[in-house]
Amino acid sequence: xxxxxVAELSRELTEKKxxxxxxxxxxxxxxxxxxxxxxxxxxxxEDYALTAAKDADAKRAQGKASPLTxxxxxxxxIFCTDGVKTTCGSKMLDNFIAPYNATVIQNLNDAGTxxxxxxxxxxxxxxxxxxxxxxGPVKNPWQSDYVSxxxxxxxxxxxxxxxxxxxxxxxxxxxxxxPAALCxxxxxxxxxxxxxxxxxxxxxxxxxxxxxxxxxxEDVALLLNAMAGFDEKDSTSVNHPVPDYTAALNNNLxxxxxxxxxxxxxxxxxxxxAQTIQTAIREYEKLGAVIEEISLPNTALSVPVYYVIAxxxxxSNLARYDGVRYGYRCVNPADLQDLYERSRSEGxxxxxxxRIMIGTYVLSAGYYDAYYLKxxxxxxxxxNDFVNAFKKVDVILSPTTPTPAFKIGExxxxxxxxxxxxxxxxxxxxxxxxxxxxxxxxxxxxxxxMQLITNLFGEAKLLNVAHQxxxxxxxxxQSPRGF
Amino acid sequence: xxxxPDAVKKIAHLARLSLSEDDIALYSTQLSKILDFIEQMNxxxxxxxxxxxxxxxxxxxxxxxxxxxxxLRNKYQTIAPQVEAGxxxxxxxxxxxx
Numbered sequence: 230x231x232x233x234x235v236a237e238l239s240r241e242l243t244e245k246k247x248x249x250x251x252x253x254x255x256x257x258x259x260x261x262x263x264x265x266x267x268x269x270x271x272x273x274x275e276d277y278a279l280t281a282a283k284d285a286d287a288k289r290a291q292g293k294a295s296p297l298t299x300x301x302x303x304x305x306x307i308f309c310t311d312g313v314k315t316t317c318g319s320k321m322l323d324n325f326i327a328p329y330n331a332t333v334i335q336n337l338n339d340a341g342t343x344x345x346x347x348x349x350x351x352x353x354x355x356x357x358x359x360x361x362x363x364x365g366p367v368k369n370p371w372q373s374d375y376v377s378x379x380x381x382x383x384x385x386x387x388x389x390x391x392x393x394x395x396x397x398x399x400x401x402x403x404x405x406x407x408p409a410a411l412c413x414x415x416x417x418x419x420x421x422x423x424x425x426x427x428x429x430x431x432x433x434x435x436x437x438x439x440x441x442x443x444x445x446x447e448d449v450a451l452l453l454n455a456m457a458g459f460d461e462k463d464s465t466s467v468n469h470p471v472p473d474y475t476a477a478l479n480n481n482l483x484x485x486x487x488x489x490x491x492x493x494x495x496x497x498x499x500x501x502x503a504q505t506i507q508t509a510i511r512e513y514e515k516l517g518a519v520i521e522e523i524s525l526p527n528t529a530l531s532v533p534v535y536y537v538i539a540x541x542x543x544x545s546n547l548a549r550y551d552g553v554r555y556g557y558r559c560v561n562p563a564d565l566q567d568l569y570e571r572s573r574s575e576g577x578x579x580x581x582x583x584r585i586m587i588g589t590y591v592l593s594a595g596y597y598d599a600y601y602l603k604x605x606x607x608x609x610x611x612x613n614d615f616v617n618a619f620k621k622v623d624v625i626l627s628p629t630t631p632t633p634a635f636k637i638g639e640x641x642x643x644x645x646x647x648x649x650x651x652x653x654x655x656x657x658x659x660x661x662x663x664x665x666x667x668x669x670x671x672x673x674x675x676x677x678x679m680q681l682i683t684n685l686f687g688e689a690k691l692l693n694v695a696h697q698x699x700x701x702x703x704x705x706x707q708s709p710r711g712f
Numbered sequence: 713x714x715x716x717p718d719a720v721k722k723i724a725h726l727a728r729l730s731l732s733e734d735d736i737a738l739y740s741t742q743l744s745k746i747l748d749f750i751e752q753m754n755x756x757x758x759x760x761x762x763x764x765x766x767x768x769x770x771x772x773x774x775x776x777x778x779x780x781x782x783x784l785r786n787k788y789q790t791i792a793p794q795v796e797a798g799x800x801x802x803x804x805x806x807x808x809x810x
Contacts, residue, residue, distance in 0.1 A: 328787045421767045435766060461780075464772050533752045544727060551728075553800055558793035564803050570730040582729055586720070586739060587746055589727040603753050605763030610756065612764055644742060645749050661767025685768065 230255055231391035232708065235448035238394060239296045242289060249289070249299025253282040253343050256301045260345065260392045263712055266373065269387040271306045271364050272314050273346035281343040288341060297455055298341030303393040305384045306347035307354055308334050308439075309428040317430045318350040318362040318380075321550050321557045321576035331428025332460045333397060333439045340455035345393055349383030352578045353547065354404055354432045356380050357650045358640065361580040366637050370412060370709040371675055375634040378408030381442070385412040388442045390712040395443040395452055401433050402535055403629075403654025405440045406666035410629035410678020413668040415695065415705060416442045417449045420686050421661035422467035425460035433542035434465070436535075436658045444705050446667065446695035450474035453688060469686055477689045478696040483517035485694065488622030492528035493653050499632045505670040505677045506628050509698070513626070516697055523622060525614040530607050531656040532648055537591050537604035538659075543581075544588025550576060583644065612660040619684045624694055627653050629666040629678035657682050665691045668704040676707075714744045 230252075233241070241247050257275055264270050278301070285299035309315050309327035316322045330338065338344070351361040359367040359382025367377040370390040377386040381398030385408035388396050398405040400418035409416025417440045424439040431437060441449045441456065454475065459468040489510070494503060510520060552558040552572025559575055562568035577585070591600035618625060630650060640647040657664040662685060666678040683691050699705050715723075720740045724731045731739065785798065794801040 533750045569728045574730045606758035606761040609764035
C-alpha cells in the first residue's frame with residue numbers, strides 16, 4: 230500500500246477498494262512506527278486527519294468526490310493551519326496555534342486531501358540541510374547519518390520513506406528541489422506567483438513560492454491542479470489561468486530542445502553526479518529530444534546576489550516577531566526594549582540571527598545602494614540570461630545539486646560552503662522560473678536529482694518532460710530499505 | 713570587508729537582538745566572510761541596468777479600499793503572550809511624573 234502513487238490511491242478510493250479512513254490510519258501507523266528516528270514530522274495531527282478522512286468518505290459516498298478526495302498529505306510546517314500548531318521550525322513559534330488556513334492549505338482541503346501532520350524544516354526555511362530546525366535535523370531515509378536537504382527536509386524525507394504519499398513544501402532558493410534530489414523523489418517549484426503566499430510564513434517575499442513533493446510527476450500534476458491559482462489575499466499572486474496539468478503529460482518529446490548550461494557542468498560538479506546526469510540526457514535523446522549546450526553567463530553571481538536579497542527581505546519580514554502579539558516572549562522583561570531584544574535573541578536560532586544581521590547591515594543607511602540595489606541590478610542580468618536561453622531552447626537541464634547528500638554536521642560550521650550547495654537552484658528563484666527535480670540514479674547509495682527549468686508558467690511542459698522520463702525509467706520507484 | 717565587534721553590536725541593536733560577547737566575536741568573523749563573498753558583485757558593471765524587484769517585472773495590484781478582513785480579535789488574543797481587557801500587555805513605557 231505504501232508504494233502506491235497518489236494516482237493509484239485515487240483509483241482505489243474510487244473503486245471502493247479502500248476507504249480514506251483506512252488509508253489515513255495506515256499512514257498514521259507508519260508515521261508512529263518510523264518517524265521517531267527519521268524526525269520528519271514536528272506535529273502529527275491524528276484527530277484532524279481522521280475527521281477529514283471521515284468527511285472525505287462521506288463525500289465519496291455521496292458521489293461528490295474530486296480525484297484527490299481522501300488522499301493523505303503532509304504539509305510543511307511553514308503553512309498556517311487553523312487550530313493546528315504551526316512552528317516554522319522555530320522556538321519563536323513553538324507555542325503558535327495558527328488562527329487561519331494558508332490559501333494553499335485551504336485549496337488542498339477543499340479538494341478533499343487529508344492532512345496527516347506538519348513536517349520538519351529548517352528554521353524559518355533558512356537552511357539547506359534541515360539542521361537549523363529547533364526540532365533537530367531530519368535524517369536522510371537512504372542513509373541515516375546524511376542530511377535530508379532543506380529547507381523542506383521533513384516533507385521530502387516523509388515521502389521518500391513512504392510515510393505520506395505526497396507533501397507540500399516551499400522553495401526560496403532550492404528548498405523543494407534540493408531535498409527532493411537528496412531524498413530521491415520528485416519536487417516541483419512552480420512559477421513565482423503561481424500558488425498563493427497567503428498564510429505561508431514569509432522568509433524572502435520576492436522569492437518564496439509554494440510547491441509539491443511526490444513520487445511521480447503525474448502525482449505532482451494532480452496536486453498542482455488543486456493548489457495553484459490566483460488569490461486576492463496575496464498581492465503578488467498572478468492572475469493567470471490554471472490549466473489541467475495532467476492533460477499534457479503524455480505529449481511526446483520529439484524535437485524538444487533541451488539546453489545544457491555549461492556553467493552548471495563545470496569544475497564544481499562531482500564527477501559521478503555528472504556521469505549520472507549524462508546517462509539521463511541519453512534517455513532524452515532516445516525520446517527524440519535535441520540536446521545543445523547553452524550559456525547562462527552570470528550563474529556564478531546568483532549565490533552572492535541571493536545572499537543580499539534573501540537576508541534583506543528576511544530581516545524585514547522577521548521584524549514582526551517582537552514578543553508582543555504572538556510567539557515566544559522572554560521571562561521577566563525589564564522594559565519594552567529588553568522584551569524585544571531578549572524575546573528575539575532567545576526565540577531565534579543561530580542561522581536566522583546571522584541572516585537577520587546580514588539583511589539589517591545591507592539595508593542600513595549608506596549601504597543600501599552598494600548592496601541591495603546592486604543585487605537587484607544583477608538579478609536582472611541573471612533573469613536576462615534565461616530570457617536569451619529560452620529563445621534557443623524549450624527546457625534547461627542540469628544537476629539539481631553539485632554533490633549527493635552530505636553528512637549531518639559536515640557543513641554546519643562553514644555557512645558559505647552550505648550556501649554553495651544551492652548553486653544550481655538559486656537562479657530559478659531569482660528569475661521567478663518554474664523548476665522540477667526528479668530522481669535519476671545513485672552515487673554511493675545516495676540518490677541524485679536532475680533539475681529541469683522552463684519558461685514562466687511552463688509547469689505543464691515541465692511535468693510532461695519529467696513524466697516522459699519516468700515512463701522509460703524506474704528511479705522514481707526505488708525506495709530506501711527499512712521502510 | 714571586515715566588520716569590527718563594535719559594528720556587529722550596532723547592527724545587532726538595529727535588528728533588536730542582544731548578543732553575548734561570544735556571539736559577537738563569532739558573528740564578526742562569519743559576517744565579514746559572507747560580506748567578502750558578496751563583494752563578487754562588484755566585478756560587474758551595472759551602471760545602465762534597471763534594478764529588478766519582482767521576478768515577473770510587474771507592479772503590485774491595487775484593490776478597492778473596502779474592509780475584507782473578518783474581526784478575529786478574540787481568536788488572535790488567545791495566542792498572545794499577555795492580554796487584559798482585550799489589550800496586549802507590555803512593560804510600562806511611560807514613566808510616571810515624580
